[in-house]
Amino acid sequence: MSLDVQTDTDSEPEILTLPLDAWHRARGGRMVPFAGYEMPVQYEGIMAEHLWVRENAGLFDVSHMGQLTFSGEGLDAALEALMPVDMAAAKPGHPVYSLLLAENGGILDDLMLTRLESGDIYMVVNGACKWDDIGHFREHLADEITLNHMEEHALLALQGPKAVTALSRVIPGVEALVFMQGAAFAWEGHELWISRSGYTGEDGFEISVPAAGVEALADALTAQDEVKPIGLGARDSLRLEADLPLYGHDLDEETTPVSAALGFALKKRRREEGGFPGYDRIMAERENGPILKRVGLIVEGRQPVREGALVVDAEGSEVGKVTSGGFAPTVQKPIAMAYVPAASATPGSRITLTQRGKIHHAEVVPMPFVPHRYVRKGA
């Protein structure tokens, strides 16, 4: 057998290290190249780490992601010209999910943006896309708008039902935040931006911290009994169970928001007024239905189907594909995300898949596979 680890190495040949590199290695993190950086894929094992997060709290290093700030005259209109976000509705301190769209309506990246009290916009973009995103913004934003890449900042995510208990012990006040709300905090002389958000389906927080303070903060958090460091392997299985698509796998330039089942990112005012890339195509798809649609599958048997497996029709012809798949630790079954013909996209539909010459059967099921446990206002 071959033990070569499959990873998502990008076009950048140089592999860089992030501020917590030595910290991960000292804790037994197995480091692999990911999005141009050496990143921990696991510590004690993906299964145990995944289940720990569902029951306790896990600390993820997501410093490979791009943190950007934007400022300047006409910023709202400039951002609206590139994505279907409603900037008038973007209240200070409330992160919004949006999509950077290509001219043809394909997805260039999915991202979170937040208006800060200062009026600037803080944005978190995918690590594997950040250099392309920065280039795209520099090309399309007017000179009046300043883009700052926060390269001296790390990003941590503390996720799980006990995240609030652990984090509020270290940084009192975070418990007052609700899902999709953020605020500035100070810790040991470092300015932090913390939002109650994440990518696991669990309650939790994302913490932007200056690189100079991240090791001490990671130490302070993992000193809490509820918290263990968790690798990117478990982050991937957690987000899959939570119906959170991953750029470069479930989303790409060939995919539109409607096909990707991300219609919620097309804000009402923008649907009515237009003015974002791919508007005509996207609205036509919305009206008539997409050809292919992203769905969740539960695969029969125990063998996982992986990204790249084909969805086939009764004649065995390719009609779709699996974009993420694996054994789901919480569900204890193989699950997948796949693009299937719209006629087969309703829950209960039976799907036939092929992988390495073998036929697999699956059923379309409602997502998420594991209920979200976000802490919302009034809850």
Add this chain to the structure above:
Amino acid sequence: MSRYYTEDHEWVEVDGDIGTVGISDYAQGQLGDIVFVETPDEGKEVAKGDEAAVVESVKAASDVYSPVSGTVIEGNPALADTPELVNEDAEGEGWFFKLTLSDTSELEGLMNESAYADFVSKL
């Protein structure tokens, strides 16, 4: 009985002309949590180096090559329901399949236990 290892981390334990095949403890540790094993059917003819089984961890699928040529006698039925046996006892209860060796001279090219331990220590 003697146990031999390949550079691809399979082992074969030979008793007369019957061989029992599995993956090494080192390999299961590298793979992490094993969630599925596909074993070959009885009667299947395999040549040395052929893909004979598939082992899947949470993250990835890996082919398992037959360390020797022969005819499969049985796949380990316990792995169908408890693939985690490979994590718990890779070189014992977590064996993959048994076969009748067609050419015992093939064993000469494999490593013994100490040679394999030495090989792994340099990875």
